[in-house]
Amino acid sequence: MIPLTDSPVTRDGKVLILAMDHGLEHGPSADFSSVPETLNPEKIFDIATHDAVTSLAVQKGVAETYYPSYDDDVSLLAKLNGTSNLWMGEPYSPKNWTVDYAAELGADAIGYTVYSGSNHEPQMYEDFREVQETAHREHDLPVVMWSYPRGQGLKNDTKESTIAYGSRIAHELGADIAKVKYPGSRESMEWAVKSAADTKVVMSGGSKVSDYDFLSSVEAVMDAGGAGLAVGRNVWQRDDPERILDALERVIFEDATADEALE
């Protein structure tokens, strides 16, 4: 494991990742049409300069183009793999960016999706191994696993036991931070956090919900011992991203409840 205490991707050991790879994963129409100016990555980088954001997760092309102008103000989480939603078949996500090049561009951490449960799980584990070892051994970079059990063998990928399995897999395979879906309750999240041992666990933000519902789940994550949040649409699809980031800052870094944060 890479010590995260001094890493720019944490703040007091807590994490708030802003993620924007939806253009690749879902297409520009699905997630951007309600706030089309966010198609311009500069808009997202501007949002990511907010103090609450500990790092911004983007794909290679976005980082190559815009990160050089923001490297003083934004910490870069290089999301190495990704895929479109245009094809069919067992889940798999190819590596679109090498760790070496991410490090060369100044990345502060590496992000990688693993679909345990897919028939391609063995290939993904081998891909992850190469990424994890290069990051840890060659570049001292922490690794965030988007740990999303998914595939033919899994009907319901948000069961408590599946989420906890995902966070345990992240730990045993050597991730420093596990990004998992919210399992629905504080108790379930505690099980996922315990399963991850010393690997930090952050909740994946998911599709946009109301301020209160969103902040309440973040509050439950923090109460359960989680390290924070990775969020995309729930921030930049909002009319006022700064307002929700202010609230998240209070919940994640200042122990506020959802109610307090919205005051």
Next chain:
Amino acid sequence: MIPLTDSPVTRDGKVLILAMDHGLEHGPSADFSSVPETLNPEKIFDIATHDAVTSLAVQKGVAETYYPSYDDDVSLLAKLNGTSNLWMGEPYSPKNWTVDYAAELGADAIGYTVYSGSNHEPQMYEDFREVQETAHREHDLPVVMWSYPRGQGLKNDTKESTIAYGSRIAHELGADIAKVKYPGSRESMEWAVKSAADTKVVMSGGSKVSDYDFLSSVEAVMDAGGAGLAVGRNVWQRDDPERILDALERVIFEDATADEALE
């Protein structure tokens, strides 16, 4: 991204790629029988010396044979992958040329086809990654993605949202220029251009149509913020390629309308 300002493959930030890999992709009978002298690549290289043409896209064997005689007058876009239309199965295009060898032969830019939506999308993304990183990191060469969503999961590959998805993919995966099919209207093209962020977007010429129809679509592309055109048959299948190139020069580089260009 590679700064394109000083690149020989642009002129005032605009692009006109002449493409001739139809012998490999479609066979010598399909596209050449009406103008058989174009089977001789020298004929195409001669056309490519026109001032309007910012680069010529050909396969390795053609470049090895003819480019040495034209390297003062033609800018070379090395089209690295390609396939015949003789086989069946999910779309895939193998790499027939390494970036290193293309650079050694004097290429000014790299071209690569990616079929998002194919069941082979993951493999193509990994192939593209290796090509893109070698081009950017080892040789400072810009990369043009022929971004053509295609495959079992896609019924209609010219929908506005599909074209825009293709141009976004090109951006997120690190292409400097996205070559996409014309989505049918200026408005749709604007969406594709916005989706590509700072990656330039050029329209793919397609099969031969009338002068006016062709130039009108190019005009719409330029109005939509597109960077230009990649064209093959619509130039070299014409009796007088120079005449249409003169007209394209006016539309692309001199802001002329289709009507003005044909005067």
Next chain:
Amino acid sequence: MIPLTDSPVTRDGKVLILAMDHGLEHGPSADFSSVPETLNPEKIFDIATHDAVTSLAVQKGVAETYYPSYDDDVSLLAKLNGTSNLWMGEPYSPKNWTVDYAAELGADAIGYTVYSGSNHEPQMYEDFREVQETAHREHDLPVVMWSYPRGQGLKNDTKESTIAYGSRIAHELGADIAKVKYPGSRESMEWAVKSAADTKVVMSGGSKVSDYDFLSSVEAVMDAGGAGLAVGRNVWQRDDPERILDALERVIFEDATADEALE
């Protein structure tokens, strides 16, 4: 073969491996819910400091995180491959850790699962070959094969002849120690031990059974010429792991019977 006489993973030529990769292989709910504090790997490392334990087998992430604090008291058996039970298909176990990195972290031995009989047997043999040769040639590390015949061609993987086949395969492919399931009797175990020639054979502990039944099978293994035991749940799922380890120490290293050990 690597001489095991001076290896920290043996004691008087005998072996007691404590294994804990169940979080990856079975998930945190399956094996840990009865003793949830064992989800914390420190608990397992503490158990592994018992004198009877000659090495502790864990996955990379666990070793990276906790082994640095225990390297004086615990001998590390780096379990390189592993998979979740979430997916379906012919048995295969991907490599999640390279030998080089395991050696860098201070591993004293390498562990690798091979599923002979799976349609992926050829790939697993090639994977094992690379691991075995790197361990022996580059790092002088002994290799333990989890030799588990399994797959479409095998209905019953605990037949005497299958277990013996597994131990022979471990020998011919170059393992120093073969970890096999208990074939049900001392006589069957003798056949497995003879089949392994000079490769040591240890019994795989399996799911939790009563103290007496468990120790009796270990006694039979030792009587059959086996080198010892690899055990997980039968130790750390017990309320008092130290007590069973004391008993195992007597059976494995002091020639006690099950009855004597439980006195």
Next chain:
Amino acid sequence: MIPLTDSPVTRDGKVLILAMDHGLEHGPSADFSSVPETLNPEKIFDIATHDAVTSLAVQKGVAETYYPSYDDDVSLLAKLNGTSNLWMGEPYSPKNWTVDYAAELGADAIGYTVYSGSNHEPQMYEDFREVQETAHREHDLPVVMWSYPRGQGLKNDTKESTIAYGSRIAHELGADIAKVKYPGSRESMEWAVKSAADTKVVMSGGSKVSDYDFLSSVEAVMDAGGAGLAVGRNVWQRDDPERILDALERVIFEDATADEALE
């Protein structure tokens, strides 16, 4: 392209390749039973010392064994890939010999079969790419593509358009010489020769036919602008190989007609 003017595999820009890999491709019974002494490769090497023969195409094992005794008198065309006819499935031909080793053994040219139209076309193109670039870049060796469209997508692989497609593919992928089947007429052959641009085209000899029929087709090839012939059985299955080589020499190198050559 490699300049062929000074290459030992041409004579006045013309080509007569003697090929003997039928033992691998068809087995010793199929093609050798009528003239069993040709099973001895020395017999074939002796024939290849005829002045008309510009190079001899054999597999690695044959070259390793016999070429050292003939390297003053025979020019070696290293046929790198090949397969038996014992298996079933989409056409593919594996690489049995590296370019580096062929060069080390003194090869004057490289030969490689490509089955465009097979579902394995993409893999064959990638294999060919590696071979072609190593030959051209590392060893200045010309490459002959056995360009044989074949596979599930092709019913009739001797159509004029298919043969011409094959010769175009050879050119675009960087072959110096294309070996294609005879398309049936001089006019069809002209189309194939034009399609190949500056890549030389030679006819593949095929199974044994009468002297006159055979020489007439060679005459048509030369009249069509072809560079010559690659022949096996039509030479060494004859009782008097020297006689047919004398005749071929007249047709290929001395512009004789079939009638004149047989006088």
Next chain:
Amino acid sequence: MIPLTDSPVTRDGKVLILAMDHGLEHGPSADFSSVPETLNPEKIFDIATHDAVTSLAVQKGVAETYYPSYDDDVSLLAKLNGTSNLWMGEPYSPKNWTVDYAAELGADAIGYTVYSGSNHEPQMYEDFREVQETAHREHDLPVVMWSYPRGQGLKNDTKESTIAYGSRIAHELGADIAKVKYPGSRESMEWAVKSAADTKVVMSGGSKVSDYDFLSSVEAVMDAGGAGLAVGRNVWQRDDPERILDALERVIFEDATADEALE
């Protein structure tokens, strides 16, 4: 080819390979239960010290363990690939040992199985190529191909034409010695020997038969121009291996008939 005149794996140009990889290929129960002490490889190494034996073929694990004690008295034929009979599917045999490591351990020759006719034939040819070139180019080691046509396309793998095809394949792919099944008669064996050109041909011993039948087939092989025998069970499953080796020595190296050898 590697000159075999001075190689320890031949004696007067003749060959008698003792093979023992049946533990991997068939399991310890199938071939060893009648003479269980042969499960101990030392027993086989002792047999291999007989003057008639020109080399002993074993897998890596066996060689690593026992060969260091016998390297003065036994010549090692490193059998690199092998597989269990537990799985199903088209024949394939994975590489379990690299040539480099075999050479490091002191191997005098390399052995490799190739199943022509299997749908995996292309992969096996590529595997063989790498092995053959490394052996010949890096280590001057001769290569023995176990050339066994087998797979979906082959109903009867002991037809005369199939055996001859196998020996021809061994020659064209660069084997120094071809190990083939006995085709049933001296005449058929002559065809196989001729098909192999200068590659030596040895008969594969097969399952245990009577002394006379066994020696008669060896006599026929020698009369047909074969170089000798590769034998396993027909030696070490006998009560008195030395007696049959004495007889084989007379037939193979002293031109005795089966009758004379048994006197």
